[in-house]
Amino acid sequence: MQKVLRFLRLGPKPVRRKSHIHEEQGVAGGSPEGGSGGGPATDGSESATPAAASNQAEQSAPKSHADGKHVATAHKIRKAEPNPLVKLPLEEFIARQTPFAWERLTANIFPEGTTPGCVVASPSKALPDYWYQWTRDSAVCERVIVERFVDEGRAEDWKRLEEYVEASRIMQHKQTVLGGFQNGGLGEVKYHVDYEPFTGPWGRPQPDGPGSRIITLATLAIYLLTTGDEQKMAYVKRALYPGTPSEGIEHAGVIKGDLEYVATSWRKYGFDLWEEVSGRHFYTLLTLRTALFLGARLANQLGDAGPATRYMAAADEIDPYLRRFWDDERGIMKVTIDFGKEPEAGAHSGTSDGRDSVVAQQQQQEEQTQQAVKAEQEEEETGADAEWHKLEKVVKADETHGKTSGLDTAVVLAVLHAGRGTPWARISTSVNAVADPPFESATKVLSTLVELMDQFSVRYPLNAGRRANGQAVALGRYDEDVYDGVHMSVAHPWYLCTLGAAEFLFLLVSDLTAMSRSPTPTTMLPLTPLLHSTLTRLLPTLSPPLPAVNSALAPSDPAFKALVCALLALGDSFISIVQEFVGQGGHLSEQFERDGVPRGSEPHEGGLIEDSKRDYSDGKNGEGEVEAIGRGARDLSWSYAAWITCLDERQRAVVGAERAGLTAKGKAVAVL
Known part of the structure; x- marks a missing residue:
């Protein structure tokens, strides 16, 4: 049975997000192109280009042994030190982190050894x-x-x-x-x-x-x-x-x-x-x-x-x-x-x-098809037709490469990157739309986010007890993820995904506060069954509670102010997770340890160290290993961009709430 599954796999296994290409393909020596990064050098050596330097780095990276073991790292690891940033009040942390995020983001634009315009x-x-x-x-x-x-x-x-x-x-x-x-x-x-x-x-x-x-x-x-x-x-x-x-x-x-x-x-x-x-x-x-x-x-x-x-x-x-993409039965946007x-x-x-x-x-696919047909004939000869049809369903599911739930934070990121100004970023609408709500709505995305929060609340050990206490949870890409930042093993939370959830909530607050300032009296928040159930799951302790399902929530209702404040607080709770697990000095890698415990590099052949675990403290320049909370690529550009856009949206949301009289001017929102 397993052989037939392999026969019907459509193409080779996928290359995970920016994982080391030699790890996946088992390339021995040479660049993945079969030559130097800047094109084959005529003398067979690497050409003196930045791309060639990158490929030399690729070649120096380790390959797993066939038995999955690695040569042990033979050097001392500097123990993790307490991170003073995690103890700061949230507003003070934000004030320190934002300039640092700009500094690190711009440092990744046209850095030394690259060409102008390179990010x-x-x-x-x-x-x-x-x-x-x-x-x-x-x-x-x-x-x-x-x-x-x-x-x-x-x-x-x-x-x-x-x-x-x-x-x-x-x-x-x-x-x-x-x-x-x-x-x-x-x-x-x-x-x-x-x-x-x-x-x-x-x-x-x-x-x-x-x-x-x-x-x-x-x-x-x-x-x-x-x-x-x-x-x-x-x-x-x-x-x-x-x-x-x-x-x-x-x-x-x-x-x-x-x-x-x-x-x-x-x-x-x-x-x-x-x-x-x-x-x-x-x-x-x-x-x-x-x-x-x-x-x-x-x-x-x-x-x-x-x-x-x-x-x-x-x-x-x-x-x-x-x-x-809308799955009405499950109440999610499939990715x-x-x-x-x-x-x-x-x-x-x-x-x-x-x-x-x-x-x-094409040749590989033809061979796989021929072998699959042969396997089918063998099954039919043994009278196992029913079993074969079951197998077909499994194989069809295998086209997802393990992503069977359809849930992914990419749905939320899509709205942040391409849905602003569209109904995908709004939950408010005309009161006349209560009975016939528009298809495009942030309600569907919010419902998807709640499902993601429920999944990740039990996926990562560091999230234990957070949902039960009404707090945000650290988010990764999707529940079935196995990319750990270097290899395929177990996945970890991503800074940009966690910040994306906060930014989306702030976007909804901006929508609600704009609605409350609208001169049109018919502009209300229709509490459709989907929105009502979603908000109830997201904010189970909201006080005063929402009015009945299928009613319309007016800005003058006390529950409206409570809703805005609760969404702001939950957004800040997501930011607080980033603060709690930020790297020393404010550095943001791609991922952070799923149990929230800083640790050193996994062992690799030749004692090589994962880059996020190298010691880049003053004077170290990556020489030596340190216990760190980050995983995967260090100083990820997208992580810093996500911080900046999240905090920009937070500022708009807070100002909007103040102008609408929903929060006190200059008063920070209490974190859940």
């Missing part, structure tokens, strides 16, 4: 190796820079954005495993720090990358067009949209290039933001729809009516797909539907041109 996912170069620029991660991080530039107009931020745009243009026109600028190449996942595309085995394409970049740069472009600054307006037309393709296709605007890719490719299967599962994903499709909406708006502003109409039509066509791969994509494989990888994959 490295992390400084880690081995165990794990994140010394790359992911299209998605870079866009999410640069969006934070865009928002600060819009608010403050800092010259250094404008320089960063110009360099990011130029770096994006260069990478768009590189030949990748998937193709070139006009035939699918923009779906490539990540690039070396010298702009060269990664050509090793990986889960590709990932179309949310270009979609995320559109959202970031279209937001910038639309703002620049409103400034009245002729130079800035000219920059939009020259570098962003439409560019100057008459001078050569490589001079097409970055936004224009991404829009054409998204508008023609959104129907295709792709890998999710965690780079593990291929299919149709809520995060991806919501990102692409928002990108197309913004692109259409920008095109209209620039008088490009034809493409604007085409982009808007493509965005509208995505709507029916978004409806399919993925229609599991499957594009046959021509060459997912999980790649060479310098991608051709050999696609052929090899």
Whole structure:
């Protein structure tokens, strides 16, 4: 039976989110591309490029022994010291952590050894190796820079954005495993720090990358067009949209290039933001729809009516797909539907041109199909037809690669990254909608978040007792996760997922406080059965309690104020978890220990140390090992971006509540 399961597995096992590629593929020596990162050197040696340095780091990383054991680490480990940050009052911690988050985020933009505009996912170069620029991660991080530039107009931020745009243009026109600028190449996942595309085995394409970049740069472009600054307006037309393709296709605007890719490719299967599962994903499709909406708006502003109409039509066509993610029986938004791969994509494989990888994959799939048919015939000959049909169901489920629950914090992140200003970010609506609520609603996302909280409350030891006490819980990616930041074993909470939950709650508070200030008397909070049950589960001790189900909660009702304050407090409770398990000095890795106990590195061949467990304290520079709370990549750019956006949304929520008279001015919200 197990053999048949292996026969029917569609393609090789997925590459987990940025896990060490040599660990997964068992590569012995050499880079995953079969040559140096910057292209094969003519003399067989590594070329002197940043990419080559990255590949040298890859080669130095350990490979597991066949029996799963590792050579013991033969050095002393510095014991963990008490972290003074965890004892600070929350407001004081926030005041200290936010500038540090900005410092670490900007340190990962064009760091030493990279090229202008490069946003490295992390400084880690081995165990794990994140010394790359992911299209998605870079866009999410640069969006934070865009928002600060819009608010403050800092010259250094404008320089960063110009360099990011130029770096994006260069990478768009590189030949990748998937193709070139006009035939699918923009779906490539990540690039070396010298702009060269990664050509090793990986889960590709990932179309949310270009979609995320559109959202970031279209937001910038639309703002620049409103400034009245002729130079800035000219920059939009020259570098962003439409560019100057008459001078050569490589001079097409970055936004224009991404829009054409998204508008023609959104129907295709792709890998999710965690780079593990291929299919149709809520995060991806919501990102692409928002990108197309913004692109259409920008095109209209620039008088490009034809493409604007085409982009808007493509965005509208995505709507029916978004409806399919709702599981009414379970009350959750599923993260993925229609599991499957594009046959021509060459997912999980790649060479310098991608051709050999696609052929090899097709041959492998043909062999698997033939063997599966043979296995089926053998089952039928033994009269085990019923057993075979049971097996089919198991195999079909196996296409999810273990993600059978459909629950994932990516649903919440989708709204934060691509759902602002849409009904996905609002729970308020017209009182007339009580009987017929709109399909798109933050209520569905909130219900999903409550389910995630329930799952993770028992998944991680550090969450013991938190839900019962009305507190927030540390969140990971999804319940079935096994990526520990370096290997496949047991997963841990993620800072960005935990902060994402807080940010979403603050977003809802902003919606409610805006509703309370609305001059329209019919604007109320309809307590539909789903919203009523969700809020009751989320806030079981709310006092005064919510009125009856199917009623409408008015801002003047005492329960409305209680609801706003409780959501603010729960959001702060999520932030308090980050404070409790923050790294020394405020450092945020990708993950943190699931039991909340700092510890050293897992043992690895040659005594190599996981990067988050290296001693980077003053004068150490990574020499030696220390017990640390962080796991996986250290100083993850996305973790710091998540902190910044979360605290920005918190500030808006608190100010909104004060202006609505729902909280006292200047008074911090009490943590649960």
